[in-house]
Amino acid sequence: MNMLLGVAVMLGKMALVLGVVLTAAAYLVLLERKLLGRMQLRYGPNRVGFFGLLQPLADTVKMLLKEDTVPEGADRFVYLAAPALAAAPVLLSFAVVPFGEPLVLFGRSIPLVVTDLNVGLLFVLAMSSLGVYGVALAGWASDNKYSLLGGIRAAAQMVSYEIPLALSLVPVVMLARSLNLSEIVAAQDKCWFLFMQPVSFALFLLSAMAESRRIPFDLPEAENELMAGFHTEYSGMRFGLFFLGEYMNMILLGLLVSIFFLGGWRGPLLPPLVWLGLKTFLVPVFLIWTRASLPRLRYDQLMALGWKVLIPVALANALVTGAVLVLWP
Amino acid sequence: MSEKSGFWREIARGAAGLAGSYRETLRHVFEAPITEQYPEYKRVLPERSRGRIILTRSPDGQERCVACYLCSGACPVNCISMQSAEGPGGRRYAAWFRINFARCIYCGLCEEACPTLAIQLTPEFAFSGPDLAAFVFEKEDLLVDHGGKDSEYDFYKHAGVAVEGGKGSHLDEDEPIDVRTLLP
Numbered sequence: 139m140n141m142l143l144g145v146a147v148m149l150g151k152m153a154l155v156l157g158v159v160l161t162a163a164a165y166l167v168l169l170e171r172k173l174l175g176r177m178q179l180r181y182g183p184n185r186v187g188f189f190g191l192l193q194p195l196a197d198t199v200k201m202l203l204k205e206d207t208v209p210e211g212a213d214r215f216v217y218l219a220a221p222a223l224a225a226a227p228v229l230l231s232f233a234v235v236p237f238g239e240p241l242v243l244f245g246r247s248i249p250l251v252v253t254d255l256n257v258g259l260l261f262v263l264a265m266s267s268l269g270v271y272g273v274a275l276a277g278w279a280s281d282n283k284y285s286l287l288g289g290i291r292a293a294a295q296m297v298s299y300e301i302p303l304a305l306s307l308v309p310v311v312m313l314a315r316s317l318n319l320s321e322i323v324a325a326q327d328k329c330w331f332l333f334m335q336p337v338s339f340a341l342f343l344l345s346a347m348a349e350s351r352r353i354p355f356d357l358p359e360a361e362n363e364l365m366a367g368f369h370t371e372y373s374g375m376r377f378g379l380f381f382l383g384e385y386m387n388m389i390l391l392g393l394l395v396s397i398f399f400l401g402g403w404r405g406p407l408l409p410p411l412v413w414l415g416l417k418t419f420l421v422p423v424f425l426i427w428t429r430a431s432l433p434r435l436r437y438d439q440l441m442a443l444g445w446k447v448l449i450p451v452a453l454a455n456a457l458v459t460g461a462v463l464v465l466w467p
Numbered sequence: 468m469s470e471k472s473g474f475w476r477e478i479a480r481g482a483a484g485l486a487g488s489y490r491e492t493l494r495h496v497f498e499a500p501i502t503e504q505y506p507e508y509k510r511v512l513p514e515r516s517r518g519r520i521i522l523t524r525s526p527d528g529q530e531r532c533v534a535c536y537l538c539s540g541a542c543p544v545n546c547i548s549m550q551s552a553e554g555p556g557g558r559r560y561a562a563w564f565r566i567n568f569a570r571c572i573y574c575g576l577c578e579e580a581c582p583t584l585a586i587q588l589t590p591e592f593a594f595s596g597p598d599l600a601a602f603v604f605e606k607e608d609l610l611v612d613h614g615g616k617d618s619e620y621d622f623y624k625h626a627g628v629a630v631e632g633g634k635g636s637h638l639d640e641d642e643p644i645d646v647r648t649l650l651p
């Protein structure tokens with residue numbers, strides 16, 4: 139009986155997280171199109187439903203109904219599997235992200251996280267590394283040179299930015315003395331890590347932007363030179379999956395930034411979930427703003443930024459944090 | 468030292484540049500978009516915009532078109548066809564005249580070729596539809612009861628009617644040779 143109840147609670151949490159994340163991703167697309175439009179003195183979608191609010195629905199229907207084409211020379215199995223490989227790791231990452239203090243219902247304490255992994259941070263990093271497979275394999279399997287170039291760029295870029303991404307979180311782990319995301323939030327009881335580790339924050343944001351392949355780091359897609367890069371050949375819902383993955387990644391990024399640096403769901407007055415939502419919202423909006431403002435980096439600039447600036451700075455930052463922690467325990 | 472300060476100046480310049488573009492896009496959010504919302508707001512197009520084609524009439528109300536085929540010859544996509552006919556007094560006209568708007572690219576070459584200013588493009592552009600056959604416009608659909616852009620122009624004041632009283636001759640003109648009599 140107890141086990142059944144546990145399974146039911148688990149399933150309920152999974153359904154809740156999945157539902158919220160997918161809806162949020164769909165509406166993030168709308169938000170991006172609207173905000174980007176206004177930044178470029180346009181309106182963005184405003185025809186479907188009041189104020190364009192049903193646009194995500196219309197887009198989903200459109201993508202589901204489109205023909206799912208496979209190019210003739212493509213490696214069929216890999217080609218068909220790649221979009222799932224790109225979206226699944228992002229979804230999996232949400233499993234370890236907590237969104238509140240444990241809830242007490244009928245005398246049972248229910249942690250508000252799908253699985254409270256004690257190495258949650260490592261899990262998130264591992265999943266974000268796996269994301270590159272979907273993109274690189276999609277580029278390779280499409281049998282199209284633009285896709286291949288996009289895939290190669292994605293692989294190089296994501297592998298390079300893995301390192302500063304992980305290194306930028308080392309000081310956070312040092313301060314929190316834990317890899318568990320709930321405990322990292324708890325460690326920011328007095329002071330957000332944003333104020334203790336501004337350098338870490340900047341490094342994390344930059345490398346996470348590169349990881350999520352957004353402008354100015356969107357070289358794998360690079361419309362002008364590679365058409366759409368690794369997803370040139372994809373149509374219908376498989377293209378939709380890449381898209382969904384990218385937007386879920388933005389949300390994940392927002393969640394991680396708020397958990398690692400902005401004190402998670404902690405905040406005065408408003409309920410915790412609202413605080414978490416507000417903080418999570420900041421990063422996607424910043425990413426959209428960035429997309430409207432900055433041009434794309436050149437490939438060598440991208441590599442130079444990663445290897446020659448971010449990694450050394452991240453190492454030095456970890457070193458200084460360690461030294462300070464040893465000298466003033 | 469000077470090299471060092473150059474490095475920092477570069478960084479400051481770069482940061483200022485980035486901040487400038489962020490500021491500009493943020494400013495746009497609070498400005499009204501310049502988009503014209505089409506079906507609700509219809510801009511008045513210039514008179515010479517190239518849209519739906521009409522066949523106009525001369526000031527006396529007659530059809531201007533003399534079925535000379537110049538427009539259909541000029542048309543790059545061959546979407547004009549017609550059959551010429553001759554009325555009393557030698558005035559030519561089109562027995563039928565057809566434009567396939569599904570093919571027309573609205574280039575305006577027909578209008579330029581027309582010696583009588585009969586065929587003209589109008590600013591009307593919104594007549595799309597799902598049925599291709601509905602885009603084949605016959606003479607009745609094309610003919611209007613006004614003169615279009617230059618309503619005073621009248622080709623028949625100057626030319627285009629049969630010469631009255633024979634064609635006349637020159638001084639000391641030879642009899643024309645009947646070339647068929649030379650055939651073996």
Ligand code: SF4
Pocket residue numbers: 520538541542543544545546547566570571572573574575576577578
């Ligand atoms: S506008 Fe151009 S394409 Fe259209 S009928 Fe005239 S000549 Fe032909």
Ligand code: SF4
Pocket residue numbers: 531532533534535536537538539580581582583584585586
């Ligand atoms: S060029 Fe003008 S006059 Fe000649 S057939 Fe065309 S519309 Fe008629």
